[in-house]
Amino acid sequence: MPAPSNAKMNVSGVSKTFRTRRGDVAALARCDLAIGKGEFVTVVGPSGCGKSTLMMIAAGLEPPTTGDILVDGRPAGPPGPQRSVVFQRFALFPSETVTQNIEFGLRVAGLDRAERASRVDEQLELMGLVQFRHAYPHELSGGMQQRVAIARALVVRPEILLMDEPFGALDAQTRTVLQEEVSRLRRVMNYTVMFITHSVEEAVYLGDRVVVMTSRPGRIKKEIAIPRDAAWRGLEIAEASNYADFIAYKRDIWNLVRAELVRA
Amino acid sequence: MTSGTTTVPRWRVVRDRRAAASFWRREPGPLPRLVIAVGAVAIVLAAWWLATRPDGPIPPLFLPPPGDVAEAFVRLLSRPYLGNTLLQHVGASLSIVLGGWLLAGVVGLPLGIAMGWSQRARWIVFPVFQLLRPVPPLAWIPLAIYWFGIGSPARMFVVFIAAVVPWVMNAIQAVYSIDRLLVQAALTLGASDRQILTRVVCRTALPTLVAGARVALGNAWTTLVAAELIAATAGLGYIALNASRTLETGILLVAMAVIGLLGALFSSGMQLVTRLVAPWARDRATP
Amino acid sequence: MSVPGERLDWRAIGTASQPVAWGAAALGVLLGAWLLATTVTGIVPRNVLPSPVELIARFATLVVEPFSGSTLEGHALASLTRWVIGVGAAIGLGVPIGIVLAWLPPCRAAFTPIFEVLRYIPPFAWVPIAVLWLGASTTTQALIVFIAAFPVCVINTQLGVAHVDRILLFAAQSLGSGPLRMLARVVLPVAAPFVFTGVRIAFSNGWMALVGAELVVGKQGLGFLISQGQANDSVATILVGMVTIGVIGSIIDVVLQRMQRRLLPWQPASAHSGTGRR
Numbered sequence: 111m112p113a114p115s116n117a118k119m120n121v122s123g124v125s126k127t128f129r130t131r132r133g134d135v136a137a138l139a140r141c142d143l144a145i146g147k148g149e150f151v152t153v154v155g156p157s158g159c160g161k162s163t164l165m166m167i168a169a170g171l172e173p174p175t176t177g178d179i180l181v182d183g184r185p186a187g188p189p190g191p192q193r194s195v196v197f198q199r200f201a202l203f204p205s206e207t208v209t210q211n212i213e214f215g216l217r218v219a220g221l222d223r224a225e226r227a228s229r230v231d232e233q234l235e236l237m238g239l240v241q242f243r244h245a246y247p248h249e250l251s252g253g254m255q256q257r258v259a260i261a262r263a264l265v266v267r268p269e270i271l272l273m274d275e276p277f278g279a280l281d282a283q284t285r286t287v288l289q290e291e292v293s294r295l296r297r298v299m300n301y302t303v304m305f306i307t308h309s310v311e312e313a314v315y316l317g318d319r320v321v322v323m324t325s326r327p328g329r330i331k332k333e334i335a336i337p338r339d340a341a342w343r344g345l346e347i348a349e350a351s352n353y354a355d356f357i358a359y360k361r362d363i364w365n366l367v368r369a370e371l372v373r374a
Numbered sequence: 375m376t377s378g379t380t381t382v383p384r385w386r387v388v389r390d391r392r393a394a395a396s397f398w399r400r401e402p403g404p405l406p407r408l409v410i411a412v413g414a415v416a417i418v419l420a421a422w423w424l425a426t427r428p429d430g431p432i433p434p435l436f437l438p439p440p441g442d443v444a445e446a447f448v449r450l451l452s453r454p455y456l457g458n459t460l461l462q463h464v465g466a467s468l469s470i471v472l473g474g475w476l477l478a479g480v481v482g483l484p485l486g487i488a489m490g491w492s493q494r495a496r497w498i499v500f501p502v503f504q505l506l507r508p509v510p511p512l513a514w515i516p517l518a519i520y521w522f523g524i525g526s527p528a529r530m531f532v533v534f535i536a537a538v539v540p541w542v543m544n545a546i547q548a549v550y551s552i553d554r555l556l557v558q559a560a561l562t563l564g565a566s567d568r569q570i571l572t573r574v575v576c577r578t579a580l581p582t583l584v585a586g587a588r589v590a591l592g593n594a595w596t597t598l599v600a601a602e603l604i605a606a607t608a609g610l611g612y613i614a615l616n617a618s619r620t621l622e623t624g625i626l627l628v629a630m631a632v633i634g635l636l637g638a639l640f641s642s643g644m645q646l647v648t649r650l651v652a653p654w655a656r657d658r659a660t661p
Numbered sequence: 662m663s664v665p666g667e668r669l670d671w672r673a674i675g676t677a678s679q680p681v682a683w684g685a686a687a688l689g690v691l692l693g694a695w696l697l698a699t700t701v702t703g704i705v706p707r708n709v710l711p712s713p714v715e716l717i718a719r720f721a722t723l724v725v726e727p728f729s730g731s732t733l734e735g736h737a738l739a740s741l742t743r744w745v746i747g748v749g750a751a752i753g754l755g756v757p758i759g760i761v762l763a764w765l766p767p768c769r770a771a772f773t774p775i776f777e778v779l780r781y782i783p784p785f786a787w788v789p790i791a792v793l794w795l796g797a798s799t800t801t802q803a804l805i806v807f808i809a810a811f812p813v814c815v816i817n818t819q820l821g822v823a824h825v826d827r828i829l830l831f832a833a834q835s836l837g838s839g840p841l842r843m844l845a846r847v848v849l850p851v852a853a854p855f856v857f858t859g860v861r862i863a864f865s866n867g868w869m870a871l872v873g874a875e876l877v878v879g880k881q882g883l884g885f886l887i888s889q890g891q892a893n894d895s896v897a898t899i900l901v902g903m904v905t906i907g908v909i910g911s912i913i914d915v916v917l918q919r920m921q922r923r924l925l926p927w928q929p930a931s932a933h934s935g936t937g938r939r
Contacts, residue, residue, distance in 0.1 A: 170834075171831050171834060171835065189831075189834045189835050190836075191836050191837045195835040197831070197832060201832035203850070205851060206850075214846075218842065263836075266836060399765065400766065401766040402770055406767075410767060410770040410771045411770055411771065411774045415775060418775055497683035497687075498684065498687040501687060502687060502691060506907075509903050510910070511869070512873035512876065513872045513902070516887045516890060517896075519891055520891045595783065599785055600785040603877065614786060614789050618789030618790065618792060627790070633782055633783065634778065634780075634786075635781070637782070637783065
């Protein structure tokens with residue numbers, strides 16, 4: 111666990127209370143989380159525990175009630191491509207083609223056409239989207255759309271990538287394929303990632319560190335480090351499931367989450 | 375991510391954006407909203423009063439001062455105008471509008487349901503319907519006058535034509551909107567035909583039917599006003615017509631206001647009905 | 662026992678030829694009855710309903726000979742001009758206002774009460790006061806068209822912008838977009854189908870209001886034509902006018918629908934083709 115001082119991102123004393131017509135709803139109790147550079151942190155917890163809220167705050171899209179988000183030790187400021195986001199529901203701009211969607215952040219940054227084109231091509235190749243470059247989102251399957259969303263978030267070279275249950279809206283098969291792809295990408299490029307999920311298996315498979323949250327109001331219950339050089343890293347999930355340590359991690363973390371489910 | 379540098383220009387000032395949005399993008403609370411609304415209305419009224427003062431730019435013929443309009447309203451309430459008091463005129467208008475609307479419902483609802491239910495009925499009736507539909511109800515007025523002369527039947531006819539279309543179209547849509555899945559589910563639970571009809575069909579179709587009734591009423595009202603402006607001996611439109619001819623702008627404005635008010639009452643009334651009859655459904659009527 | 666579910670098989674509509682055949686047959690029967698009633702048997706006297714033949718003859722005459730000032734095309738053109746001007750103004754003013762209302766809640770709070778009060782006054786009810794202000798001219802009628810078309814433009818645009826999924830705004834923000842870019846490249850394209858539907862309804866509402874206004878005011882136009890027909894006891898003229906009005910209205914609507922499909926190839930955000938004020 112990195113010391114807070116040299117972490118890439120610091121969630122420091124963050125809590126969130128929503129004011130609704132029926133009174134105040136405490137979504138997040140005080141949370142402290144440090145994410146080191148190049149670390150892949152997965153966050154699991156029961157439904158409604160506030161993990162998505164935590165991510166939205168980390169992204170700057172939602173203001174915290176208390177606490178702060180620090181990037182490289184300084185307050186993070188407005189949302190932007192330094193902390194780009196991949197949403198569960200893809201959030202692709204329906205009136206723009208795949209290329210235009212991916213290009214969006216680059217246009218905001220004011221890059222010239224040649225630079226944009228080369229970076230977009232790079233992403234299209236990386237995510238296997240080359241033949242769909244001129245398609246509209248509604249013409250693509252869910253898995254494809256999410257690839258575009260990931261490409262859009264990566265093309266701006268974020269300092270930290272935030273992913274909010276990105277595979278939650280996909281069918282099981284597509285989900286497995288994309289999980290394995292993220293794992294592969296991860297080994298090639300050393301992204302710093304905060305990955306929210308409700309799937310314990312996904313959290314263990316992808317994460318260097320699994321953060322377990324309590325039920326609402328969510329707090330960080332426990333953090334479990336998973337060695338990057340474990341034997342099953344880089345294998346398909348089906349194979350990894352045969353390894354004793356993989357199974358052990360899954361079981362332990364699931365027990366932690368289940369205890370919270372009962373309480374929820 | 376391999377290095378700490380990004381290519382995003384750092385010229386953008388990093389502000390602490392704690393507030394979710396600026397004042398202009400934030401939804402004001404109920405109290406501020408009331409204040410703004412009252413303020414806006416007050417400004418408009420003040421401008422009206424200022425502009426129509428004796429030394430102001432707008433002559434009373436064009437737009438009388440607010441005071442005159444209020445006076446005209448009181449006058450219409452108490453003394454008969456063109457043979458009837460205001461309330462009697464309102465009654466005359468209402469009787470035709472409601473009569474025409476109900477008649478349109480009596481004819482249109484069964485027709486629409488039949489068309490929604492039976493393919494054959496739809497194939498036969500729809501083309502005829504589609505041919506007649508594009509002709510605006512107001513365009514029927516001269517024909518109605520020609521056939522029925524100036525009087526209530528002509529106006530009721532035109533109101534009927536205006537109202538029947540939404541009744542029918544929404545009735546068709548209501549039957550369409552019945553999810554076959556619900557009917558099958560009811561069947562598997564052992565429901566009889568009658569139970570299916572009342573509990574599944576009617577319940578799911580009701581909101582759209584009421585929405586159709588609401589649009590029909592709106593159409594009926596606007597068409598009636600037009601009909602009265604052209605061919606009437608009593609009613610709100612008749613008041614308006616006469617007032618414009620005799621250059622009594624105050625009375626004209628009162629008539630317009632009452633017309634608008636009644637239209638709004640009809641609309642909210644029907645929305646209330648929708649909520650009572652089908653509290654679970656969202657309003658599906660088009661503006 | 663016949664299963665009610667069986668009758669609800671509208672989705673299993675057969676080939677296109679069958680409904681067309683039935684519909685054509687129905688129309689044919691109607692036409693035949695009309696012909697019989699007016700010509701052969703004479704049940705319906707000429708001055709109540711002319712025969713189809715007479716109608717067509719009248720149509721031909723009107724195209725060539727002026728009636729009450731202009732030929733059929735002359736009247737139609739006059740109506741169309743006012744229509745386009747009125748609706749154009751309504752779109753030009755209504756759409757930006759709708760965007761502002763949806764985007765800036767304080768403006769909505771200020772504007773809505775007055776708007777709602779005025780909205781319920783039917784366009785036609787504005788005719789007397791419009792005549793008072795502007796006389797009996799083309800501007801008057803264009804104003805009525807404007808009044809009829811304006812509310813729909815505002816409301817539909819406002820709805821369209823308000824219905825843009827918040828998540829798209831979040832996505833744009835997370836990529837560093839400022840509010841202006843969000844509005845132009847995310848919100849407006851997504852709201853466009855709604856706005857376009859509003860435009861279509863505006864055209865249709867405007868057409869209907871125009872016809873009404875022309876019944877009472879003016880010396881040219883299709884509405885004027887049919888009211889003159891009534892004044893001169895010429896049923897055939899009335900009917901020709903009505904048919905022309907209906908045909909023009911439908912053509913424009915179909916054209917607009919096609920335009921919508923071509924200009925907005927991406928999925929419309931649940932924009933229905935509303936029944937409007939028909």
